[in-house]
Structure formats: C-alpha cells, structure tokens
Amino acid sequence: MSRFFLQNMDKGGSIFLAIIAGLAILIPALNLLVPAGSAFHIPTSTMSLWGKYLCYALLAISLDLVWGYCGILSLGHGAFFALGGYAMGMYLMRQIGSRGTYGNPILPDFMVFLNWQELPWYWYGFSSFPFAMLMVLAVPGLLAFVFGWFAFRSRVTGVYLSIITQALTYALLLAFFRNDMGFGGNNGLTDFKDILGFNVQAQATRAALFSMTCVMLIAGFLIARGIVVSKLGKVVIAIRDAESRTRFLGYRVDRFKLFVFTVSACMAGVAGALYVPQVGIINPSEFAPANSIETVIWVAVGGRGTLVGAALGGVVVNYAKTVFTSGFMAPYWLFALGALFVFVTIFMPKGILGTAQQLWEKRRKPAPAATPEPAPAE
C-alpha cells in the first residue's frame, strides 16, 4: 500500500509533505502551548485563516487532478466543494439541538422562522457524524459520477464540458438560494455550536480542525499522486495529451475520466467539509461560478499539472487576497489581483512552481538539457 502512495516521490513532493506535516504539529503546538504574550505564539485567528487556505489547497489539488492531469477543465468544482460543505453544515446544524434561538430541539432556526412544521426527509440522518461524513463523500461523488457518466460517454469535451460544468454549479446556486429548498436560502447554515461534542469555537477544537485539515491535505495529495504516477495515471495523462489516440489504442477513455472526476469531486467535498467549521458559515455563494473560476486560477498560478503547485497556488492567491483587502490597498485590491492573473498567464505559463523549476534547472544545467514535461494540450 505504501508503495502506491510513496513510489518515486520526488523532491518537491517530499518537501511539501514535510512542510504540511510540520505545520500540522507545529502551528497547533505554538497556538496551544506557547503563552499568548510570547513572540512564538500563533493567534487562533491566524491558525483558522491558514486552515482555510489549506482547505483551498486541497480543493486546488482536486481540480488539478482533473484539469492538470486529465485535461477536463471543470468550471464547476466549487459545486462539489459547497456540497461537501453543506453536508458538514447540516451535521453541525443538527448538533445545535435545542440551543437555537427558538429552542426547537429538531428544527434548525431558519425552519422555525419560516414556519416549517417538520424536518424534510433529506435532513434525516445528519445528526449522526459518520452518516454526515459519508454524505460529504457520497453527495459530491454521486453528482460527479452521474454528471460524468453522461458527459464523458457522449464525449462532451473542451469548452463545451467547461460550460456545462458551469451551468451545473449555476443551477445549484439558484436552487440553494431558494428558501423553499430547506437549506437556509441566502443565509445558508451558520451559528454552529458543537462538532463531535466539542465547541467549534474553542481554541483546542480549532487546533484539532487545523491538524485534521493538514492530514486530509496530505491524504489528498498522496491519493492524487498515487493516481497520477500509477499505470492508470499514465493512461489519464495520455487522455489529456491525445484523447482520440488513447481511445483508438483501446482504452475506455470515458471510464478513466469518470474515475478521476469522481475521486476529484469527493476530494473537493472533503475540502468543503473541513472549510465549514473553520469559517463558520456555508451559504449558496460558494456555488457561484466565479468561485469555481477562481479555483482554476489558483491552479494556474501555482502551476498546472503539478500537485504541489496547485496547492501552492491555492494558498498564495488567497493569502494575497487577505493582504490586499486590508489597509491602504483595500479600494484597489482588484487591480492587484487582476494584474496578478494576467501577469502569471503571460509570463509564467507554468505557474509559480513550474517557472521556479525551470529557473532551477537552468541554473543547474546551463546546457540545453532537461526534457521538459509535455505541455498540456487543450
């Protein structure tokens, strides 16, 4: 088993794993054990913020798996992320129990508010953590499976596929906005209290959630890497580079695509589920097509086709957003962000990581050298 995950681990991957593993232990330790006055103390808010970034990193990895390695440009990955988030949110809502504003032991506040008399059937079971976790995987996975089943069999490719994934997330956005759906409408799910009996806002819970995010990021990375370097992964990359040729060689292209797409959707769902308790709210705006497009941009900024790069992109862009939206930059941050996207696409087509690798290679071997990775075809 470990061979599947660890074979041919390259240097970048090892460093990445080491850093994330280090963060998983170090940051909670510095937060919990070091007293607040010390220079080494990490405030809880910083930890939650980085927890959020790492959730985005996991989402970016899941997208890179389908886009960078399989050539499926999904403009709807935010939908899987949000569905995972909603599954977690529903669990958290049920945990509130009678501590809600209206004190109704069964119905969440927003249902009492809108005069709902009983819990809709699709809320059943979410009071159980294992069931909710199953749904975190199953709902996005199933949706991706059904969607992919149709789309890949009918050989919808390229731009057409991108646009219908966008239609998918847009339709879900509109649906979840409706108050009649029973997911809290525009306000979504919020005001969470407990997770597994621990207070969501407690420092220790936040530290645990952060560590859990790191663990899931590592797991996601290893799974994605395991897929990519396996024999199956070779076929997937072949599909990306020459789909018709792969088909003519006798591979059932649609099945490979479907597998990767479904795995990726589950991964995005997990990222969403970890995101919700750390951010404290899930609402339909997560389905917005703009969010999905932004995810694509993280991957491009970090480096498409390199899993570490995707994760890096997710963190860098969101960190930049945090910095740019405060202080004197606040009214102008969109200029900076927009310029970053234009700059990266024109001058760093391989993203930060790809460009860094190139520079590194160049310095090491001034001679032509280095067989470059085949450029991803459209």
Next chain:
Amino acid sequence: MRILSSLLRALALATLLALQPGAAAAQGGDDAFARFGADSFSDTNRAIEILITSAHPQAAPIIEALAEGRLLAGGGPVVIRTTDGRFIDARTGAALASAPPGLAPVRLNNSVRRGIQAALGGLGLLDPDTARRILAAEAVFKSRDAALLPVLEGALAKETDARAKAALRQAQAAILVAKADAPPFDRIAAIDVLRERGDQDALATLRSLPAESSASLKEAQARAVSDIEGKLALWRAGQNLWYGLSLGSVLLLAAIGLAITFGVMGVINMAHGEMVMIGAYTTFIVQEVIRTSAPGLFDYSLLIAVPLAFIVAGLVGIAIERGVIRFLYGRPLETLLATWGISLILQQAVRTAFGPTNREVGAPNFMSGAFEIGQLAITWNRLWIIVFAILVFAALLAILKLTPIGLQMRAVTQNRRMASAMGIRTGRVDALTFGLGSGVAGLAGVALSQIDNVSPNLGQSYIIDSFMVVVFGGVGNLWGTLVAAMTLGVANKLLEPYAGAVLGKIALLVFIILFIQKRPRGLFALKGRAVEA
C-alpha cells in the same frame, strides 16, 4: 369619490353659467384658496372639490397648474406660475409683476393626484377636444361613479365621433352593470358592451356585479366573463411569446459578440461582460454631455451612442488582444484566466472612475411607454431592442459573408493553419475579430442601458447566460446563436408563469446540460477536422 359626484352639479351649473359669462358667483370658492395654503392633502382635495362645485371660472387652469406643481401657496394669495415663467393670481386670473415671497408649490400625494385626474376627467366629458373626451370617458369607466350617468348620457347624445362614442358607451355600461336600480334590459345590454371591450378592465368591471342581481343577469355575466377569459388566455400566450422574444433579443445582443470571439478565435473571453458595461457607460457619458451642452439632442442620444460605444468597446477589445491575448496563441483555455483578470481590472477601474452606484441613463421619448395591439401591451423600448438586435445580427452576417475581412475570418475559423498558409495574416484577423466582437458587445451595452442597471456589475450578470447561449447554439455559428438565444428566451418566459422565475431558469440550465449530451457541439455544430483540434 365625493369629487366625482359633485361634478354632476358642477357641470349642470357650468352649462347654466355658460349662458351668462362674467357673472360667476366666485365667492363660494374663496374657502378653496385658504385650503390650498394649509399644506394638508385632505385640505387640498377639499379645495379641488370646492372649486369644481362652485364652478369657479379659474377652476381648470388652477387644477392644471396644481397637477404640474405650478400652483404656489402658503398663507397669502394663491399664485399660478405659468409654463413660461410668469405669475398669475389664481383667484382673479390677473397677471402679477412678481411672485409674492414665502410661497411654495402645493404638495401632491396620490389621493390628490387622483382627485385632480377625476376633476380634469369629469370636466373633460364635454371638452371640444375628442382625445380629451375619450380620456375623460376612460376615467369614468374606471371610477364607475353612478352620479355621472346623466352627464354621460347627455354627452353620448351629442357625440359624433365614433371612437369617443364607443368610449362613452363603455363608461355608461360600466356604471349600469353595477347599478342595481337600472332596467334589467339595459344592464344586459351593458354586459354585452363590456364583453365587446374584452380586456382586463372589462373583466374587473363585470366581476363587480352586485351579488344580489337577478339570475338572468348573473348568467349573462358568467357567460361574458368566461368569454373574455378565454380570449385573454390566448392573448396571454401571445404576450408571453412576445416577452420571450424580447428576452431572447437581449440574450442575442449579449451573446453575439462572444459568438464571434469565441467561435473564430476560441478565446474564452471572460471580460466580454465588461465590454457590454463599457458600452453602457459610453451611453451614460454621451447623455451627460448632451444634458449639459445640447439638451435638445437628447432624443438622439442613443443614436449618437451606438457608433461611439462600438468604437470605444472595439478599441478596448483590440487593446486587450494586442496587449494580452496575442501572447496566448495556441493556449486558448489560458485566455480564460487572463481575461478574468482583465475583467476584474476593468470592473474596478469603472468603479473607481464612475463610483460604485448606478448611473442614470434616460430613455429618449421614442423608447418610453407602451402601445397596445388588441390585448397585447408592447413597450417601445423592448420593441426597439428587438429591432436593434435584428439589425446588429444582419450587419454582422453581412460583414462575415460579404466583406473580404469576413471571408478571412471565416477561413481562420474553419482552418487556422490552412488559412495562414494561404497568406492570411491570422494575427491581424484575430485583432480585428476581437475588436469586432468587443464592439458588438459595446452595442449590447447601449441597449441594456435602457432596461438594466448601469453599474460596474452590469457585465457580470450577463456573462454566464451569454456562454450558455453560445454553447447551446454551437460555437462559431451566428445562426446557431440566434436560434439559441430566441429558444432560451421564449422557453424561459413560457416556463416562468408556471414554474416561477427561479425554477424556470434552473430547468433551462438542466435542459442545456442534457442537450449537450445529445449534441456535444451545440445546435449547429461546425463540421470538419478543424473542430477536433
């Protein structure tokens, strides 16, 4: 509607007084002028009533001035400001050298406005102007004030104009239907008149038949109601179709520029919506300039804006192509990222330059209001947008089919490498194509400024729909875009009454997803090997 009932007496009086002009016993109206100064809506209403009942000789000009906010009061005398800026004493009609100090326009609210309408309408039944008589009859039709019946019948007897006669008759019928003591025969005839009329107002009037009416009357009413309802249902289907076409034409305008850039160059231009926004802001600037320097040209503002919007958006498009997209040849999907960045920059730039709030773009006269064909209410702005969309579509088609650059564009769409080998400078074609697509988006902006917000977010709200239209229609095919836009528009509007706005839209999105499974390259797919690349 006490005002209306008092009209009867007033009108009778007026006819009498017409015989002995000048002898007007105006003292009864004195109270009215004090009330105008009281700054209370009920007093103003009462003042109108007094003016009418006392048949004050100045009643008509005073009430007209009141309606237009030109009646000044406030303690002292009541003064009319004429449309050309002079001042007249309202009581006597004598000209004043200047307005006495401390006066303010008498304020209106909706109930005062209705009082004014009724007063002017009631006075209008005997007006020499036919159009005014018709308006007055309409006002009576709506108010159904039984007290006006004798006046109405008097007017009807004298009426010679056919249209005015019909309007008066309908007004009479509206009163008779509700009037329990009218002869049953007349009332049944009145029901027939209303059935003839056959619109929603007639329906409303018919439904107001008192519950204690006789069985035969009720039966006639029920028949008339179902008759009208049947006809209206048909008209409503037509109305929905019209709404659909109108929505479709908006979608067409928004999407057609994208169809060009997307189809010819394969560029996923996420900044397309911002080109629309630039067009709308160009319209705003044109109107601002006209407002400040040449107000007389306001009705032509859109005509002036059309070429300017095309040029401005087109130039921005060419700048984007030369500055950014040019470097991304062969990597079309990455244009999505770069243009997304550009779209963020453009949005924020407009927000910084014009502020985040909506900007007012006015409607020229020819685009305001509505007219009716049968029971179809057609608004002028929607009609003009449809016409405009068709013109833009035809012009684009002509450019593509009839001009050399169009030929080159088509060649590049079908097979870029081959076209290049034939000596077409694909780079130049790309720049021009992008400019054309962006310019057309700018044109869409001119049209959208008439029906939507002119704000930095304008483009964002259309970009997704535009992509849906282009993909549904088939990339690289203008006819596909036309059919797709109209289909989606009409389907949306036909679904809306049943499913509601949101569910209807969701249903359409699901439909597009399913449709693409069936035809993975849209309605009108391009054929040939090039599309596989």
Next chain:
Amino acid sequence: MSVNTTRRVMLGAALAGATVLGSWLPAAAQETIKVGILHSLSGTMAISETTLKDVMLMLIEEQNKKGGVLGKKLEAVVVDPASNWPLFAEKARELITKDKVSAVFGCWTSVSRKSVLPVFKELNSILFYPVQYEGEESERNVFYTGAAPNQQAIPAVDYLAKEEKVQRWVLAGTDYVYPRTTNKILEAYLLAKGVAKEDIMINYTPFGHSDWQTIVSDIKKFGTAGKKTAVVSTINGDANVPFYKELGNQGVKATDIPVVAFSVGEEELAGIDTKPLVGHLAAWNYFQSVKTPENEAFIKQWKAYKKNDKAVTNDPMEAHVIGFAMWVKAVEKAKSFDPDKVIDALPGIEAPNLTGGISKMLPNHHITKPVLIGEIKADGQFDVVSKTDLVPGDAWSKHLDGSKDLIGDWVEKKCGNFNVKSGKCGGA
C-alpha cells in the same frame, strides 16, 4: 518568528517579499483608538456599502476635529470584505484581533451579519449594523441602528390602507430572509386586519433579477379585480432599477397601483429616470428631503466631504450617524473603550437623529426611530407624506408564532431571547 519563516518557504520568491513585509509593517502609533469599517468596496454590494464607508470616515474625521474621544484620536481601519460572506468573517476577525479595534461599523446584507456574528461573540467586540433588516435577532455584541420590521413595514401598510384605501396587496420581494420574514409578518398582519387570503399575492424573485416583464404584467392583472391594489416591495438593491424601468414602461402609475418599497432610497433612485415613477412610495426612517437644521447641516457636510454637490444621503447613512454618536456617548459614559463596559453603557444612551427627534438605544439593542413615508418626486428625492412618532424597534415580531413571546433585554435579563411565558432564556 517561525511562522513567518514557514510562510516564506511556502510562498517562494514571487510574492512573498512585498506581501509578508506588508503584514510586518508596524502598527500605527499606539495613541489612537481604532474603529473598524467593514463594508464591501468591491463586488455586488459595493453599490450600496461604499458610501457607508465614506460616511464613517467623515464622522471619524469630524470627531477628531472635536478632539477625539476621551482625549484620544480615532483612527479608521478600512477593510474590503468584497461582498464575499466568508471573507466578512475573516475580516471581522482580523479587525478585532490584529487591528484591535474598539468597535466595528459595518455589514449590509443579513448574511454578512450572520457570517460575522459568531466572530463578534467569540472575540467579544461591538458591531453597529446600520441597515433595515428582518428582526428576529438580539445579540449582546450587536447594536441594530437600522429599522426592524415594525419600524418600516407595518406603518407603511397602515398608511396605504388608510390614505390610499388599498384592499388588495402584492407582496413582491427578492428570495432571501429579509423579504421572506417581512412578507410573513405583513401577511399575518393583513389577515388579522380582515384582508381576504385571495387578496394577497406573494411573489419572490432571485437576486439581480433583470427581466420583469412577466411579473409586472402579473401585477397589472392582479390589479384589475375591481379593488384598489398596491405593491409592497422588498425587492433588493440592484433588481430595483429594471423593475422600476419596467413599471414605467408598462404604464403602471402610482395613482393606479402604488408601489411602496423598503429598500429603495435616494441612492438607488440616482440611477433611474424618476419622472415615470412620481408618486410611488418608500418607507424609511430618514429622507434627505427632511427639513431640519440637523439634516441640513449633515447634508452640507456630506456634500463638502464628497466634493460633489449632487451627493445624496440616505437612511443607512443616518443610522451610522446615530450609531456613531451613541458609541461616542457610551464610551464617554463608561470612561473606557473596553467592549464590556461600552456594551453595558449603551442601552439608554440617547442621540439626536436627523429628522428632529432623539433616538434612544433600547435594552434589546435596537433604537427608537420615527417612520416616514415618502413619495418619489421627479428629481429623485422624496416628498414626506407621513411621519410617525418615535417607534421602538422590536427585536422579535409579535406577528410570528415562533417569536411572539420573545423579548430581548440585555439590561435586566441579560439575554437576547427571553421568553415571557416560560420566564426563561432560550438557546445559548
């Protein structure tokens, strides 16, 4: 230091230099007291919220000219939550923990308030929320200076029923929690007043709805039943412009079917040609056209600050004016910026509003306000046609089953949802 080192490793060369340095910049001199401003400056809500940021900057500048508060200068900290709800929570956290602000003025949409609520509770800070909202909330850390439904919706309906003799009602709104709740309250209220069920039509549309043809013609149809009809609109922000344009074009006149709106103010009208809309109504607690010395001074100050003679003022701006004045007074009363002390000091504080009255902070953290009904004039301003006395804001609606027994009282009961029947505090 180590976290910054790890960050550096992760960020690589490209961005790290500038951005990490940015977060290292020393905080400005410690002598000032910081006030957070949490309004979207980009994204869909920028259209409404940007002016609120400006008004806060102006108020803070003005206060500093008067010598600040407790002898300390105030410093505004502006962040941009970009109309992104999770970002609101993140920015709130940043303002409180990193910038150590003493109070935050911000949020517009309900969801943004809901999103930051847990943060304010956890970190125990103060939020002043300036927008009319759906009610059903009373939190220790939040002060609601906008209208609750009983301070806007119900008086407006009363006005229509009395002055316009309206018997048939269209409740049209955007599909989110504020219109839903307001319409539920209104429906219950109208039914209780004897309006028949079939005389009420409720319609919801999505955010940013731009094609109103069908709905406007439905309204026209609904209005031809022989009874006077009015539309009560809780349509949100951006969707209003196309709605009003369609009303104007389809010839729906205020004398036939008046529309009373709860989210349309001077700012929104600035983007529309208002001539066809004359006579339609809006209900607020403030209009720019109110003639009082306070208001005229404020308008003058605002125009000078914006360096724009056409700059308009609106209701949420007034809410910030009142809220800020109350905060300053509460700080002075508590002689401290400590949130706990200020929160305890706030109820009972009075501050003049701009319409000639004195608003008071109530124990439920809502304030007393007059309700004004205005008719749209041709110049985009409102003509005030009705004004009530000060109405105390109800945190919990009396017209909803779930909340009719609840009150908020942070002075005596120390609780936001005290159930008067059971005598207990519900929830957490």
